[in-house]
Amino acid sequence: MGSILRKVAFPIFLIGVAAIIVIAWVPALLYGTVDSMRDDLGRFYKWEPRGEHATLTLDNIRQYLEGSIAGQSAPAAHIRFGRSTAAACTYVLWLLQFRITRDVLAVVGVVGFVSLFAMFAIWWERKVAARMQSRLGPMRVGGWHGWAQSLADGIKLLQKEDIFIAGADPVLFRMAAYVAFIPALGLFIALPFSAAWIARDLDVGLIFILAMYGVGVLGVLIAGWASNNKWSMFGAMREACQMISYEIPLGFALLVPIMTVGTLRLTTIGDLQSGGFQTWLAFRNPFLLAAALIFFIAALASCKRAPFDLPEAESELVAGFHTEYSGFRWALFFFAEYAEMFAAGALAAILFFGAWYSPLPAAWGESWRHGPLWQQALHGVVFSGPLWLIGKGIFFVYVQMWLRWTLPRVRLDQVMYACVQVMLPLAMLVLLANTFWEWQVRDRSVLGTVANLVCTAVGAAAVLAIIGVGLYGFINRRRLVGTQVVKHLPGA
Amino acid sequence: MEENTLSSQPAAPGAIRTEEMLVNMGPQHPSTHGVLRLMLRTDGELVLETIPHIGYLHRCAEKIGENVTPVQFVPICDRLDYLAGMNNDHGYSLAVEKLCGLEVPERGHYIRVIMCELNRIASHLVSFGCYGMDIGAFTPFLYAFREREYILDLFEATCGARLTYNYLTIGGASLDLPEGFVDRLAWFLDYFEPKIDEYNNLLSYNYIFVKRTANVGVISVADAIAYGLTGPCLRGSGVKWDLRRCAPYEIYDRFEFDIPVGMPGGSNGIPPEVVVGDSWSRYYVRMLEMKQSVRILRQCLQQMPAGEFRAKVPRTLKLPAGEVYLEVEGVRGQLGFLVVGENKPIPRRVKIRGPSFCNLSIVPHVCRQVLLADVPAIVGSIDVVMGEVDR
Numbered sequence: 001m002g003s004i005l006r007k008v009a010f011p012i013f014l015i016g017v018a019a020i021i022v023i024a025w026v027p028a029l030l031y032g033t034v035d036s037m038r039d040d041l042g043r044f045y046k047w048e049p050r051g052e053h054a055t056l057t058l059d060n061i062r063q064y065l066e067g068s069i070a071g072q073s074a075p076a077a078h079i080r081f082g083r084s085t086a087a088a089c090t091y092v093l094w095l096l097q098f099r100i101t102r103d104v105l106a107v108v109g110v111v112g113f114v115s116l117f118a119m120f121a122i123w124w125e126r127k128v129a130a131r132m133q134s135r136l137g138p139m140r141v142g143g144w145h146g147w148a149q150s151l152a153d154g155i156k157l158l159q160k161e162d163i164f165i166a167g168a169d170p171v172l173f174r175m176a177a178y179v180a181f182i183p184a185l186g187l188f189i190a191l192p193f194s195a196a197w198i199a200r201d202l203d204v205g206l207i208f209i210l211a212m213y214g215v216g217v218l219g220v221l222i223a224g225w226a227s228n229n230k231w232s233m234f235g236a237m238r239e240a241c242q243m244i245s246y247e248i249p250l251g252f253a254l255l256v257p258i259m260t261v262g263t264l265r266l267t268t269i270g271d272l273q274s275g276g277f278q279t280w281l282a283f284r285n286p287f288l289l290a291a292a293l294i295f296f297i298a299a300l301a302s303c304k305r306a307p308f309d310l311p312e313a314e315s316e317l318v319a320g321f322h323t324e325y326s327g328f329r330w331a332l333f334f335f336a337e338y339a340e341m342f343a344a345g346a347l348a349a350i351l352f353f354g355a356w357y358s359p360l361p362a363a364w365g366e367s368w369r370h371g372p373l374w375q376q377a378l379h380g381v382v383f384s385g386p387l388w389l390i391g392k393g394i395f396f397v398y399v400q401m402w403l404r405w406t407l408p409r410v411r412l413d414q415v416m417y418a419c420v421q422v423m424l425p426l427a428m429l430v431l432l433a434n435t436f437w438e439w440q441v442r443d444r445s446v447l448g449t450v451a452n453l454v455c456t457a458v459g460a461a462a463v464l465a466i467i468g469v470g471l472y473g474f475i476n477r478r479r480l481v482g483t484q485v486v487k488h489l490p491g492a
Numbered sequence: 493m494e495e496n497t498l499s500s501q502p503a504a505p506g507a508i509r510t511e512e513m514l515v516n517m518g519p520q521h522p523s524t525h526g527v528l529r530l531m532l533r534t535d536g537e538l539v540l541e542t543i544p545h546i547g548y549l550h551r552c553a554e555k556i557g558e559n560v561t562p563v564q565f566v567p568i569c570d571r572l573d574y575l576a577g578m579n580n581d582h583g584y585s586l587a588v589e590k591l592c593g594l595e596v597p598e599r600g601h602y603i604r605v606i607m608c609e610l611n612r613i614a615s616h617l618v619s620f621g622c623y624g625m626d627i628g629a630f631t632p633f634l635y636a637f638r639e640r641e642y643i644l645d646l647f648e649a650t651c652g653a654r655l656t657y658n659y660l661t662i663g664g665a666s667l668d669l670p671e672g673f674v675d676r677l678a679w680f681l682d683y684f685e686p687k688i689d690e691y692n693n694l695l696s697y698n699y700i701f702v703k704r705t706a707n708v709g710v711i712s713v714a715d716a717i718a719y720g721l722t723g724p725c726l727r728g729s730g731v732k733w734d735l736r737r738c739a740p741y742e743i744y745d746r747f748e749f750d751i752p753v754g755m756p757g758g759s760n761g762i763p764p765e766v767v768v769g770d771s772w773s774r775y776y777v778r779m780l781e782m783k784q785s786v787r788i789l790r791q792c793l794q795q796m797p798a799g800e801f802r803a804k805v806p807r808t809l810k811l812p813a814g815e816v817y818l819e820v821e822g823v824r825g826q827l828g829f830l831v832v833g834e835n836k837p838i839p840r841r842v843k844i845r846g847p848s849f850c851n852l853s854i855v856p857h858v859c860r861q862v863l864l865a866d867v868p869a870i871v872g873s874i875d876v877v878m879g880e881v882d883r
Contacts, residue, residue, distance in 0.1 A: 133634035230515045234537070234864065306628065307700055315523035315626045315868045408700045409628025411865045412537055 016116075031196055034097050037064055056097055062090045106199035110188040118338040119150035125401050131473075132405045134480070160327035165228065168324065172226035177325065177332040180219025184336035187212035187343050192267050193386035194356040205266040206254065209347065210247070213302060216336060217243045220304075220311060220321050223333070227324040235320025238412060239311035243302055245419040250298035252427035256291035256434045257281050257351045270355030274384065277359035282352035283455040285441070285448070287434035292352040294427050296396070299344040301415065303337065306404035313409055338397075345396025346389055356389040358382060512540065519548045523626045523868035526878035530855070532867065539867055542859035544852055550882040557842030562588040562662050562809060562831075565842070570656035572846060573880040575618050576823040578611035578647075581660040583820040586741060587829035588662050591816040592809060597800035600664030601743045606677070606792050607650075607660055609785040613684070614643040615823040616778045616785075619875045623775055624695050626872035627704050632695045639687060642680050649673065662809065664802035674793055681793075685786050688779060696776060697763060705772040706757065706765035709858045709870035716769070719857065720850040723825025724781065725874055728754040728774030735821035742820075746795065747788045752780030771873035778875075808837050815841075824848050824875060846880035 037056065095101045123138065127145065130137025142148030164173065190205040192198035202208050217239060224236020260281065261269050273280050282292040301308040312320035322333050349355060365383035368375040381387060410418070441448045473480060518529040527548035533541040553572060557565050562584070569584045570577035582604055589596065596604075621636030644654045649670045651659035659666055695701055711721065716729040726733055734751040736744040754773030757766030766772050811833025819828040825847025832841040851874050859867050 129630070133631050134638060135634060230513060237536075309628070310865075313628065313865070315628060316865050318521060405631050407629065408624065408695075408698060408704060409865075410700055411704055411863060413863060414703060 030093070030096055031102065034093055037061065037093070056094065058090055058094050061093050062087060103199065106189070110185060110199065114185055114188060114335065114339045114342075117342055118335045119154065121338045121341070121397060122153070122334065123147060123150045124398075125404075128398065128401045129405045131477075132402075154331065157328050157331045162327040162329055163324075165324050167228035169226040169228070172222050173324075174329070176219050176223035176226055177329040178219070179222055180216055181332040181336045183212040183215040183219070184339040184343070186215075188339070190266065191343060191346055192270060192350065192356070193389050194384060195267050195271060197386050198267060201265065201267050203263075203265045206258070206264045206269075206347075206351075209266075209343065210251070210254075213340065213343075214243075214247065216340065219333075219336070223325070224321040227321070229324050231317045231319075232321050232323050235311040235313075235317050235323070238313075238317075239304060239321060241412075242304070242308065242310060242415055245416060246298045246301040246308075246423075249294055249419060249423040249427040250302060252424070252431050253291045253295035253298060254351065255431055256288055259431070259435060260284065260288065260438055266350050266355075270350050270357070273354045274357045274362040276357075276361035277354070277460065278452060278456040279361075280352065280354040280459070283452060283459050285434065285437050285451045286455060287430045287437060288352065289455050289458070290430045291427070291434065292348065294423060294430065295352070296344075296348055296399075298423060298427075299348065300400060300403070301419070303340045303344050303400070305337075305341065305400050307407040307410050308415055309404070309409060310412055310415060315409075341397050341400055342393050345400070346393035348396050349389055349392035353392055354388075356386060357384045358388055510535070517867065519545075523872065525622060525872070525876065528852075528871070528876065528878055528881070530859075530867065530871070532859075532864070534864065537864050539859060539862050539864055542856055542867060544855050546849075546852070546878070546881050548882065549878045551879075553883040554842050554844060557844075558839060561837045562811070562839065563805075566661050567656060567658045570658060571879055572844065572883055573615075573822065573824060573827075573848065573877045574655060575615040575877055576611045577655065577657045578607040578660055579615075579820065579822045579827065581657065582608050582742075583818065583822065583827045584829050584831075585660055585662050586820060587816050587818040587831045588809075588811070590818055591811055591814065591831050591833055592662075594663050594803050594805065596664045596803050598797050599668075599799045600801045600803065602792050602796040603665045603669060603801055604660050605742060605744070605747075606669075606789060606796075607647075607657075607665070609788050609792070610643050610646065610677075612823050613782050613785050614640045616782050617643075619778055620691065620695070620775070623872045623875070624701075626868040627701055629695060629698070629701065632691060635687075635691065635694075639684055642684070646673065646676060646680065649676070661802075663805040664800075666802065668801045674796075677789065678793055681786050681789055685783065688782055688786075692779060696772075696779060697761075702763040702765055702772060704865070705770065705775060705869055705873065706763060707767045707770050708862070708866050709771045709873060710767055711769045711854060711858060713769070715854065715857065719854040721825070721854060722847050722850065723822065724774055724777040725825065725851050725854075727752065728777045728873075729769035730754045730773075735819060735826055739819075741818070744788075747791045749784040749787050752777050752784065771869050774873040774875075810835060810837055811839050819845070822847055824877065824880070825851060844883055846883055848876040848878075848880040849883075852876045852881055 034056075123146070126149065127137040129135075138146030138149035140146050140149075141152045164170075187209045189199045190202045190208040192201065192205070220239045221236045224232040224234075224239070227233075257269065258264060261272050263269060269281075277283070282289050304311050310320075311317075312322065314320075317323070322330055325333065360383060362383050365379045368379040368383070379385075441451075513534050515532045515534055516529060517532055518524040519527040524530065529545040529548065531543040531545060532539045533543075551571070553568050556568050560568075566581050566584060569580040572580045588594075617636040617640045621633035624630070624632035624636075647657060647659075648654050650673065651657050651667060653659070711725070711729050713729050713731055716726050716731065721729070722733075730753050732751050732753050735741065737749075737751055754768045754770075754777060755762055755766075756768050757764040762776070763772075766776075811831070813833055813835050815830065815832040817828060817830040819826045821827075826845065827847055828843075828845030830841065830843035830845075831839050834840040855871060855874065858870050862870065
C-alpha cells in the first residue's frame with residue numbers, strides 16, 4: 001500500500017498544481033463567456049430584457065451555444081457547440097449568471113486557495129530556510145523533496161489534543177484563533193486575482209483590505225489576553241503597539257499610488273498598469289518607488305514577519321501570543337499568517353508592480369483575447385491573468401522568507417523608533433513630493449519620461465540581479481550547501 | 493506563577509493603577525541555554541530586576557569526586573561544562589598530576605593543547621550560534637554547527653565520543669592520535685579560518701545585531717573584577733587577563749598568540765556604537781579567540797614530536813596527603829580544581845570552581861532597568877553552561 005502511494009503521490013501532486021491553475025483561470029473565462037453572451041444576445045439578437053441583472057433563460061443559452069437563434073446571423077467569432085455539448089454546458093452557464101453561484105464559488109475558491117497556499121508556503125519556507133542554512137529541509141514525506149510535509153503536519157495537528165488550560169478565558173481563548181483566521185480569509189474577498197477574477201469588486205477595496213488586516217490584530221490580542229500566560233500577554237501587547245504604529249506609515253505609503261491614480265478600486269489601479277513593465281506604478285517616478293519600499297517594510301511589520309517578529313519572538317517570549325495553543329487552533333494562526341503574507345505581497349503587486357499583467361504590454365495580445373479558446377488560454381499565461389498575480393505574490397512572500405532567515409530581530413524600542421522617527425516622516429515626505437510631482441510634471445514631459453526610464457532601469461536591474469543570483473544558486477546548488485551536506489544529498 | 497510579594501509604588505490618586513509583574517524566564521525557556529531560571533520583575537517591557545535561580549542541574553559532581561578515584565572522576569568532569577569536556581578533563585588531570593608529581597611526556601602535552609584548543613573552538617562556535625539565535629538570527633546557528641561537526645568528527649576519530657570524551661586523563665591522553673589526524677586537522681584549520689571572517693560579516697557587523705548588542709549590558713572593569721568574572725567576559729571588559737599567558741600552565745608558553753580584549757568602537761573595523769564591556773565586545777572576543785586558537789593549533793602541528801602520549805601511571809594511584817588548587821583557562825573562564833589527598837586512592841575533597849557560576853553572579857547587577865529583549869542578549873553574551881554552574 002505504501003509503495004503504491006509513493007508511486008502515485010507525485011502525479012497526484014502535479015495534477016493538484018494543474019488543478020489550481022485551472023481553478024484560477026477557468027471561472028474567469030466562464031464568467032467572461034456568460035457576460036459576453038449577455039452582450040451578444042443584446043447586441044445581435046435584439047434580446048429583451050437588457051441590462052446588467054437580466055436573467056438568461058435556459059433556452060436563450062442553448063440556442064446561443066448552438067448558434068441557432070432563428071432568423072439571426074451569428075457574430076463572426078462565435079463559438080458553436082454540438083447539440084449534446086450545448087445541452088451540458090447550458091446548465092453550468094445558466095447557474096453562473098447568478099450572483100449567489102459566483103459568491104459560493106468565490107468562497108470555495110478563496111478558502112481552497114488560502115489553505116493550499118498556506119500548506120505550500122509552509123513547506124516552501126522550510127525548504128528556503130534549509131537551503132540558506134546548508135540543509136535539505138523536508139525530504140521524506142511524499143517522495144519528491146518532501147512535498148507532502150505540510151499535509152502530514154496538518155493531519156498530525158488535526159489529531160492532536162486541543163489543550164485548554166485551566167486559567168484561560170473559556171470563550172475568548174477558543175474564539176481567538178477564528179478571529180485571527182477569518183479576517184485573513186476575508187481580505188481575499190476584495191483582493192483581485194485579475195480584472196475578472198475577484199469575489200467583490202469593491203470601490204473601496206483597498207480600505208476593506210486594510211480594515212481586515214486591522215481586525216486580524218484583534219485575534220492576536222484576544223489570544224494573548226485569554227491565554228492567562230504572561231508571555232502571551234507580552235506578545236499580544238507587542239503586536240498591538242507594533243501594528244497600530246505601522247499602520248500609519250503603511251497608510252501614507254498607500255496614499256501615494258492612490259493619489260496618482262485617483263481611485264481606491266483595486267481593479268482600476270491594476271488596469272492602469274497594463275502597458276508593460278515601464279508603466280508599472282512603482283517605476284513611474286522615484287517617489288512611487290520609495291513608497292513601494294516603505295509599503296513593503298511596513299507590511300512586513302504588520303504581518304509580524306522577521307525582522308519585526310516581536311510578538312512571537314522565540315528567544316524572548318517562548319512563542320509569544322500562541323504559547324498556550326495546540327493542535328489545529330494553533331495551526332489556524334499560521335494559516336492566517338501565511339494568508340496575510342500572501343495578501344501583503346499581492347497588494348504590493350497590485351498597487352506598485354503591474355498587478356496581474358505581465359511585463360509585456362497587454363495591447364500586444366489584444367487579438368488573442370477574443371480568439372479561439374487556446375489563444376485565450378495563452379493570453380492568460382503570457383499577458384495577464386491570475387497566474388501572474390499569484391506569481392508576483394509568491395515572489396514577495398519569498399522576499400519575506402529571505403529576510404526572515406537572514407536578519408536578526410530588532411528590539412521593541414527600535415521598532416518604534418524606526419516607525420515614528422524614520423518611516424513616518426519619510427512616508428509623509430514621499431507623499432508630499434509625489435503630490436508635487438503629479439501636480440507639476442506632465443506625463444510626456446522630458447522630466448517625467450527620464451524619471452520613468454531611470455526607475456524602470458533600476459527595477460529591471462533588480463529583477464535581473466535576482467534572477468541571476470537565483471540561477472547561480474540553482475546551478476551551483478550541490479556545491480553551495482557545503483561538503484557536509486553534499487555527502488547526504490540524494491544520489492550522492 | 494509567583495505571588496507579587498514586592499510591593500509596587502502607590503499610585504497617585506486619579507492615575508491609572510499599574511502594577512509590576514513577576515515573570516519566570518525558565519527553567520524551561522528557549523533562550524536560557526539549559527535550566528537557568530531567571531525571575532524578572534517587569535514593568536511592561538522594562539525589566540526592573542533579575543534574580544537568577546540555579547540548582548536545576550545539580551548532579552553532586554563534587555561529592556562523586558570524593559567517592560571515586562581520579563581516573564574514574566574524569567568522565568564526570570566531561571559533564572561539568574558539557575560543551576568543553578576536554579578542557580575540564582585537562583584541568584582536573586593537571587591538578588591530580590601536580591598533587592602526585594607526575595610528569596607528562598612531551599607528545600602528551602601537545603595532544604592536550606590540541607584537544608583543548610579544538611574544544612575551545614567548538615564551544616565558542618556553539619556560543620556564537622546560540623547568541624545569534626538569542627538575537628533572532630537563526631541561520632548562523634546552523635553554520636556554526638556545521639563547522640563544529642568537523643571538530644566533533646575529529647574527536648570521534650580520536651576517542652570514539654562526540655560530547656563526553658573521557659580522553660585527556662591523568663598522565664596524558666588515554667589513546668594516541670589516530671592515523672591521518674594531523675592531515676585532517678590541518679585541512680580543517682585551512683577551511684575554518686576564513687569562515688570566521690565570513691561569520692563576522694554575516695552576524696557580528698550586521699546592523700541590527702550591533703544595534704541589539706552594542707552598549708547593552710555594559711560591565712565596567714571594576715565590576716568585572718569585583719564579581720570575579722573570568723574568561724571572555726572579563727576580557728570583553730578590556731582586561732588583558734588570560735591564564736594561558738599570565739600564569740602559563742601546560743606548554744602554553746611555547747606558543748605565540750594574542751589575548752583579544754574588548755575594544756572601543758570606531759577603529760579596527762569595530763562598529764562605532766560599541767562600548768568596551770558591552771555584550772557585543774564579549775561576543776566578539778570569542779570570535780577573535782577562535783582565530784587565536786587556530787594559530788595555536790597550527791604551531792602545535794608544527795612542533796608536535798613523536799613518542800609516548802601517556803606517563804606511566806600506577807594502576808592504583810595513591811594521592812599523597814596535601815592539597816592542590818590549580819586553575820586553567822577554560823573556555824568560559826578560569827576553571828579551578830581543588831584536590832585534597834590523604835594517602836588513599838580516593839581524594840578526601842574535590843572542589844570545582846566553575847567559571848560560569850561566577851560569571852552568572854553578575855546577571856542581577858547588569859540586568860537592571862533593561863528591556864525584556866535585552867535579557868537574552870546579556871545572558872547569552874555571558875554564555876553560561878548550567879552543567880558547570882550547578883555541577
